[in-house]
Amino acid sequence: MAKESSFDVVSTVDMQEIDNAFQQARKELSQRYDLKGSGAEITLDKAKKTFTVSAPADFVAKQVIDVLGSKLVRRGIELSAVKWGDPQPAAGQSVRQMATIVEGIDRDTASTISKDIRGTKMKVKVTIEGDKLRVSSASRDTLQEVIAFLKEKDYGQPLQYVNYR
Missing domain, CATH: 3.30.70.990 (YajQ-like, domain 2)
Structure with missing residues (x-):
């Protein structure tokens, strides 16, 4: 696996x-x-x-x-x-x-981001952890696609993508 x-x-x-x-x-x-x-x-x-x-x-x-x-x-x-x-x-x-x-992602924005990612039908798992979201997948390429997708969107606050592993 x-x-x-x-x-x-x-x-x-x-x-x-x-x-x-x-x-x-x-x-x-x-x-x-x-x-x-x-x-x-x-x-x-x-x-x-x-x-x-x-x-x-x-x-x-x-x-x-x-x-x-x-x-x-x-x-x-x-x-x-x-x-x-x-x-x-x-x-x-x-x-x-x-x-x-504005610092941290509030609950409403986090659920909107999560819903948008799930709406792409990519094989990823999104979990909301306090004021951040964790996106995980078996494929690194899929994660890169998710980052590119999120960069195109505007959620009213700057987003950073960290702990990529």
């Missing part, structure tokens, strides 16, 4: 790279001529994995988010790993916008 091969589907982000991108964005906010002195501010809560953007206007908040996004992309963090909420009015005319950093 052939030995089963497997890989894990996970969704992780490197918090050190997010912190580096945050520090770079904050530095650019203090130096850029159109944002310097505008009252725009960005904060990162590492424990809760959230960003908070405070700005005097919605337009300025969008500029700050663009600056942060460019720094995240440059650092290798996919923008789908950050979910931005709706802008909320704050004191005076200012605006506050929160974002959460």
Whole structure:
């Protein structure tokens, strides 16, 4: 009987790279001529994995988010790993916008991924293990096909394929 091969589907982000991108964005906010002195501010809560953007206007908040996004992309963090909420009015005319950093695959997304893989009729076994999925099969070629299939799909968050053995 052939030995089963497997890989894990996970969704992780490197918090050190997010912190580096945050520090770079904050530095650019203090130096850029159109944002310097505008009252725009960005904060990162590492424990809760959230960003908070405070700005005097919605337009300025969008500029700050663009600056942060460019720094995240440059650092290798996919923008789908950050979910931005709706802008909320704050004191005076200012605006506050929160974002959460998505890490781990939630139950609904995991079941959707599992259902999609089973729908391909490939000879693989998919198990949900907490915030990751394990895909196993006797054929390594089939596992490669599953990875290619998942890369074509969009599940609203970045996926990585680890522990391929």
